[in-house]
Amino acid sequence: MFTWEKLGKVFTPQEVAGRPWLREFAQAPCALLFDDFVRVYFSCRPAPDARGQYVSRSAFVDLDRANPLIVRGVAEQPILPLGGLGEFDEFGTYPVSVIRHGSEVRAYYAGWTRCESVPFNVAIGAAVSRDGGATFTKLGKGPVLPYSPDEPFVLSGPKVRRFNGLWHLWYIAGRKWKLVDGRAEPVYKIRMATSSDGIRWTKINKDLIESRIEEDEAQASPDVSHAGGKYHMFFSYRYSAGFRGKERGYRIGYASSSNLIDWVRDDAKAGISVSENGWDAEMVSYPHVFDLDGRTYMAYLGDQVGRYGFGLAVLRGTLE
Amino acid sequence: MAFRKLGKIFDPSVHRLPNGCVQFAQSPQALVLDDRIRVYFSTRAVDKEGGKFRSHVAYVDMTRDLRGILGVSREPVIGLGGLGCFDEHGIFPMNVVRVGDAVYGYTCGWSRRVSVSVETAIGLAVSRDQGVTFQRIGEGPVLSASLHEPCLVGDGFVKIIGGKFHMWYIFGTGWKKHVPEAEPDRTYKIGHAISDDGIVWTKEEARQIVEDRLGADESQALPTVIEIGGRFHMFFCYRQSFDFRSNSSRGYRIGHAYSDDLEHWTRDDRNPSLEPTPGEWDSDMLCYPHAFECDGRAYLLYNGNEFGRHGFGAAVLE
Numbered sequence: 001m002f003t004w005e006k007l008g009k010v011f012t013p014q015e016v017a018g019r020p021w022l023r024e025f026a027q028a029p030c031a032l033l034f035d036d037f038v039r040v041y042f043s044c045r046p047a048p049d050a051r052g053q054y055v056s057r058s059a060f061v062d063l064d065r066a067n068p069l070i071v072r073g074v075a076e077q078p079i080l081p082l083g084g085l086g087e088f089d090e091f092g093t094y095p096v097s098v099i100r101h102g103s104e105v106r107a108y109y110a111g112w113t114r115c116e117s118v119p120f121n122v123a124i125g126a127a128v129s130r131d132g133g134a135t136f137t138k139l140g141k142g143p144v145l146p147y148s149p150d151e152p153f154v155l156s157g158p159k160v161r162r163f164n165g166l167w168h169l170w171y172i173a174g175r176k177w178k179l180v181d182g183r184a185e186p187v188y189k190i191r192m193a194t195s196s197d198g199i200r201w202t203k204i205n206k207d208l209i210e211s212r213i214e215e216d217e218a219q220a221s222p223d224v225s226h227a228g229g230k231y232h233m234f235f236s237y238r239y240s241a242g243f244r245g246k247e248r249g250y251r252i253g254y255a256s257s258s259n260l261i262d263w264v265r266d267d268a269k270a271g272i273s274v275s276e277n278g279w280d281a282e283m284v285s286y287p288h289v290f291d292l293d294g295r296t297y298m299a300y301l302g303d304q305v306g307r308y309g310f311g312l313a314v315l316r317g318t319l320e
Numbered sequence: 321m322a323f324r325k326l327g328k329i330f331d332p333s334v335h336r337l338p339n340g341c342v343q344f345a346q347s348p349q350a351l352v353l354d355d356r357i358r359v360y361f362s363t364r365a366v367d368k369e370g371g372k373f374r375s376h377v378a379y380v381d382m383t384r385d386l387r388g389i390l391g392v393s394r395e396p397v398i399g400l401g402g403l404g405c406f407d408e409h410g411i412f413p414m415n416v417v418r419v420g421d422a423v424y425g426y427t428c429g430w431s432r433r434v435s436v437s438v439e440t441a442i443g444l445a446v447s448r449d450q451g452v453t454f455q456r457i458g459e460g461p462v463l464s465a466s467l468h469e470p471c472l473v474g475d476g477f478v479k480i481i482g483g484k485f486h487m488w489y490i491f492g493t494g495w496k497k498h499v500p501e502a503e504p505d506r507t508y509k510i511g512h513a514i515s516d517d518g519i520v521w522t523k524e525e526a527r528q529i530v531e532d533r534l535g536a537d538e539s540q541a542l543p544t545v546i547e548i549g550g551r552f553h554m555f556f557c558y559r560q561s562f563d564f565r566s567n568s569s570r571g572y573r574i575g576h577a578y579s580d581d582l583e584h585w586t587r588d589d590r591n592p593s594l595e596p597t598p599g600e601w602d603s604d605m606l607c608y609p610h611a612f613e614c615d616g617r618a619y620l621l622y623n624g625n626e627f628g629r630h631g632f633g634a635a636v637l638e
Contacts, residue, residue: 084494084495085435085436085494085495085496085497085504086433086435086436086439086470086471086494086495086504086506087470087494088470088471090435091435113433113439114434115404115431115432115433115434116409116431116432116433116434117403117408117409117431117432118404121439123465125467126467140466140467140470141467141468141470142465142466142467142469142470142471143466144466146461146464146465147406147441147460148461148462148464149443149444149456149458149459149460149461149519150458150459150460152404152458152459152460152461153404153405153406153460174404176402176403176404177402177403177404179403184403184404186404
């Protein structure tokens with residue numbers, strides 16, 4: 001079992017002033033390293049509209065590289081505009097995963113639209129930054145990863161990596177909409193696609209992680225890193241119904257693989273769960289693992305899926 | 321080449337159709353069988369709640385000269401998609417193509433949106449019973465919005481040429497409120513994709529293959545391709561992007577383009593030209609063409625006024 005030492009909550013959106021689009025939530029942390037700071041992208045929300053509906057925006061917070069518990073700055077504006085009328089990302093850009101590509105930074109993000117019979121649909125878009133990750137321009141008005149026969153809706157939670165010269169995109173694909181007390185709730189599973197250029201993707205069309213707690217377990221935020229000669233995936237999972245509270249809400253799972261395709265799930269090894277009390281006492285989710293100056297950190301969300309911000313934990317030892 | 325009209329050949333209101341559908345027989349598409357021509361079309365049921373339309377696929381069996389009706393489908397040809405799926409709120413149209421012993425049905429599925437009325441994508445369903453019923457290969461589409469085709473991928477027409485699957489289809493370029501108080505309208509153009517198996521497609525990605533005649537706000541729909549004398553001819557329909565429903569001068573007409581290499585298309589709406597007939601069922605609108613060959617003759621099926629509310633007709637290409 002890994003041993004993660006929790007360092008506490010690092011960023012609290014409610015403490016940021018002067019940004020009406022950043023009122024609450026700091027979801028899906030994703031780190032990009034700079035010489036003297038760590039830029040952590042996250043997704044946030046302004047106040048809901050008159051009908052109680054939210055849009056999601058994405059931005060970043062810069063943490064001190066020597067002591068990442070210190071916030072050095074917060075983005076003045078969202079990094080991406082919402083999509084235009086009828087476009088896939090008209091009502092939200094959440095979450096975002098970034099990667100350096102030469103002098104540019106490439107972002108993959110999930111775009112949200114609103115539907116009549118179900119509350120939303122999601123697809124994955126791509127954008128590029130030429131100013132060091134401060135602002136991004138969309139590569140197109142449509143999604144970079146289309147729906148397909150086995151992945152009919154809710155393509156979300158992109159995490160991009162490059163291994164062995166090949167682009168890899170981990171994401172989730174909706175399996176079904178389940179009616180729970182009259183409300184449609186999506187069930188989704190972790191999937192993968194590869195690409196030689198990050199634009200044209202080939203899906204492997206396979207569930208990577210077997211479901212453990214129930215057949216309709218929802219799996220999210222697959223975060224893959226390479227260490228100790230194998231690949232490690234931290235992800236989050238929850239029950240398909242009644243998941244907004246502690247008992248059936250998000251927890252962090254773990255799987256490992258030697259080839260990026262066949263994964264062995266072993267949640268007991270994850271080594272991080274809810275605290276006795278505090279900001280992450282009900283749920284933990286959206287793990288993001290990154291190396292920084294010889295230490296391995298995990299950024300993650302606490303209660304209400306990051307409504308009050310994200311925190312950090314540091315690994316004792318190394319991933320192996 | 322010139323069209324000789326055969327008149328309206330099918331009126332949905334005089335037949336009992338599955339799913340409680342009474343009006344509309346849109347986008348006729350032919351499957352030539354040994355002893356008949358099976359013409360698929362989309363007809364409409366009305367939601368009990370909300371009163372919105374849902375399109376369903378049905379067919380009519382006709383004699384091989386299109387003069388006689390042998391019967392209509394008694395059961396649904398393909399059900400609509402499940403909750404949240406791309407084809408939950410309708411299938412319109414469905415294009416059929418023979419692949420070995422099977423018939424592939426390329427569906428244009430509709431799902432309703434909130435800020436705009438609808439999104440579409442193209443699915444694949446396969447029939448093993450000569451087109452009586454079709455089963456989806458999956459719950460999701462085979463062709464949908466992509467980086468430079470942001471919305472409204474639909475109206476697939478598939479033809480196998482030289483062992484390759486070719487699909488001509490439409491993609492949306494965007495939604496726009498042309499008049500502030502109006503609902504948003506969409507504009508779409510004709511695109512092209514190829515495939516080795518009819519399932520995994522490679523798009524040309526937003527290359528508009530037929531030039532506009534009405535300018536950037538021209539919407540082009542329902543391409544259909546037929547080979548005549550070694551040359552490929554494409555028929556489609558086109559209109560202005562707004563105020564096209566009841567204003568005949570802005571509504572659908574039949575367009576035409578030809579190609580010798582399946583890559584470069586030359587638009588030539590005048591040769592052949594299909595014109596409205598004053599006082600007839602197609603006096604105000606001509607749309608949703610489908611070209612096919614039977615017994616050495618080339619036919620064009622098409623809809624007339626009100627987008628096919630009252631049925632479809634045919635013309636012979638001579």
